[in-house]
Amino acid sequence: MQPEGPYRFTETLGECQVGRAWAALDGQDRPVTVAVLEGAAAADQRWREAFANAANVLAQTPGGHRYVNADFAAAEPWIAYPSEEEGAAERLFRSLGMDYQRTPTAEMLPPPPAAAPVSPPSQLPWVPQPWAMAAQPISGAPMSPAAVAAASGVPATSAVSAPPAVGSAPVATDPLDPSGGRRIAPVQPAPKRRDWISIVGALVLTLVAGTAGFFLGAGREKEAATPTPSASPSLPPYEATQLAINKAKFEGELAPLVEPWLTRIGGCTVYDQPGAPKLPADEKGHVFCHYGGAWLHFTLYPGQKQKDTARAYRQQLNLAGGSLAPGLREASTTKGGVTGKPGSYVEYAFEGEDGRAICGVWWDPDDMQGAFYIETLCKDGVDGDWDALRDLWQRGS
Numbered sequence: 001m002q003p004e005g006p007y008r009f010t011e012t013l014g015e016c017q018v019g020r021a022w023a024a025l026d027g028q029d030r031p032v033t034v035a036v037l038e039g040a041a042a043a044d045q046r047w048r049e050a051f052a053n054a055a056n057v058l059a060q061t062p063g064g065h066r067y068v069n070a071d072f073a074a075a076e077p078w079i080a081y082p083s084e085e086e087g088a089a090e091r092l093f094r095s096l097g098m099d100y101q102r103t104p105t106a107e108m109l110p111p112p113p114a115a116a117p118v119s120p121p122s123q124l125p126w127v128p129q130p131w132a133m134a135a136q137p138i139s140g141a142p143m144s145p146a147a148v149a150a151a152s153g154v155p156a157t158s159a160v161s162a163p164p165a166v167g168s169a170p171v172a173t174d175p176l177d178p179s180g181g182r183r184i185a186p187v188q189p190a191p192k193r194r195d196w197i198s199i200v201g202a203l204v205l206t207l208v209a210g211t212a213g214f215f216l217g218a219g220r221e222k223e224a225a226t227p228t229p230s231a232s233p234s235l236p237p238y239e240a241t242q243l244a245i246n247k248a249k250f251e252g253e254l255a256p257l258v259e260p261w262l263t264r265i266g267g268c269t270v271y272d273q274p275g276a277p278k279l280p281a282d283e284k285g286h287v288f289c290h291y292g293g294a295w296l297h298f299t300l301y302p303g304q305k306q307k308d309t310a311r312a313y314r315q316q317l318n319l320a321g322g323s324l325a326p327g328l329r330e331a332s333t334t335k336g337g338v339t340g341k342p343g344s345y346v347e348y349a350f351e352g353e354d355g356r357a358i359c360g361v362w363w364d365p366d367d368m369q370g371a372f373y374i375e376t377l378c379k380d381g382v383d384g385d386w387d388a389l390r391d392l393w394q395r396g397s
Contacts, residue, residue, distance in 0.1 A: 003036045005071070005078055014090060016098035018047060021089035024080070032068065035089035036078045048077055050312055054095045055079045057320045058088075064319070065091065094331075095319055097312040097344075239263040246289075254285055254300050257370045260338045260396045265289040265296060282306045284369075294376040294392065301369045310371065314348045314362045321349030324357050325378045327386045337394030341365040345393075347386065349378060359386070361393045372396075 002009050007024035013033065014021045018041035022034045035055075041047040052072040058064040065088035070079040081088040093100040235243060243263045249270050250258045258265075271286035272279040279286055285300035301307040315331050322328060328347040335342050343365040352358045359378040364371030374392060382388040 003034070003038070003076055003078060004074065005034065005080075006069075007032065007034060007080065009034070012103045014093075014100055014102040016093045016100040017041075018096070018098055019051075019093060021093070021100075026080075031083040032080045033083065033085070033089050034078055034080045035092050036076050038076050042076045046309065048072065050096060050309075050316070051077050051079075054092055054316055054319070057316055058092055058095060061319050061322060063322075095312075095315050097308050097315055235263060242266055249287055250298070252285070253368065254287065254298055254370055257365070257368065257372055258287075258298050261289070261291070261296070264396075265291050282309070291374075291392070293381045294374050294389075296372060296374055296396075298372045299370060301371070303369060307364060307369055307371060311344055311346060311362060311364060314346045314360070314373070317348035317350050317360075318346055321347075324351065325349035325359050325384070325386075327384070328359070329386075336363070336365065336397035338397060339365070341367060341397075343397075347389075352377075356380075359389060361389055363393060363397050 003020075003022070005024075007022075007026055009022045009024045011023045012020055013023055018039070019035060019037045022036065024032050024034050026032055037047065037051045041051075052070075055067065055070065055072075059066050065081055065085045067079050067081050067085075067088070071077065072079075079092070090100050090102070234240070240263075242265070246258070246262045246265060246268055247255075249268050250262070266289065268287055268289040269276045271277050271283075271288070277286075277288075282301070283299055283306070284302045287298045289296045289298070299310070301310065318328065318331050328349060331344070331346040333342060334345045343363050346362040348360050348362065349357055350360075357378040358375055359382065360373055360375040362371060362373040374389065374396075376382055376389065378384055
């Protein structure tokens with residue numbers, strides 16, 4: 001259905017969960033691209049404000065997109081970009097965390113008379129994977145030998161069978177021999193002759209066997225002296241204590257999210273407990289911890305809508321933070337460095353109450369309604385080095 005506005009709409013260019021982009025002509029037949037917030041999102045004041053804020057931030061960001069006209073107070077807020085601002089509407093919707101899809105075949109307007117108008121949905125159509133912006137890939141943490149073995153299906157150690165006894169009993173086949181036959185065939189002993197040659201031979205064999213036994217024993221002692229890695233090494237006392245303290249504070253749905261951090265973080269505070277901050281209305285759980293000079297927040301949301309809104313806020317900080325903390329990447333989807341789970345990744349920066357810049361990394365896995373974000377002073381915390389903050393994220397995600 002054609003939106004309202006001072007333009008003649010010609011075709012749809014793309015759409016997402018909360019709106020569409022249209023090709024249109026103004027009063028002088030100049031081409032423009034119009035992004036429109038539609039349906040339930042247009043009736044939600046928070047989304048209306050987020051739409052307007054994202055448009056203004058994008059217009060003021062170096063490398064952003066200027067617009068020529070807008071009406072954020074309309075029943076369905078809209079913003080118009082000149083045709084030379086290619087990709088502006090798509091970037092706007094993606095900055096709000098939406099999965100914008102370009103229209104494969106343009107839908108020309110007006111629609112056929114038989115087409116019935118589609119009524120807006122009763123609630124926002126949130127999806128598990130809300131956005132996918134092009135960004136530099138973020139590599140995961142290197143896997144340990146045990147992890148590589150687990151991933152490849154090859155056991156870290158393999159049992160070695162004892163050598164077969166020589167005699168009349170059947171000899172087991174050698175697993176290293178592809179022929180399936182015996183590796184060493186048994187030989188029937190020759191008849192013993194009690195003469196001086198046999199005696200000398202026995203002495204020689206005794207000396208040879210003793211020498212071989214010496215080297216064999218030395219080899220076995222050397223092998224026994226070589227320590228083998230323990231399947232489940234015990235933690236040092238400090239890390240073991242932190243694990244016990246922290247685990248009690250992350251029971252329930254937040255437990256999988258914090259698992260890689262349990263032995264390293266400290267000073268954790270659970271929101272809504274005596275002396276702790278009050279839990280925000282749009283959160284289901286929140287734990288704040290320290291890691292060196294960084295602050296970590298582990299948050300659980302009541303549903304996908306609340307998590308998407310929290311991520312969209314940080315995506316706006318991502319758009320505006322380039323000049324405040326140079327080097328931050330565009331938001332993207334990537335896999336956790338430790339868990340390998342897919343999720344949404346956002347780097348952002350903002351100015352703290354004392355005027356100093358704060359750098360942060362947000363990550364929320366697709367398979368849960370939780371997220372964690374790391375924040376630190378850009379200068380005093382990581383000396384302006386985003387790679388240091390990315391490394392910390394990789395080792396805990």
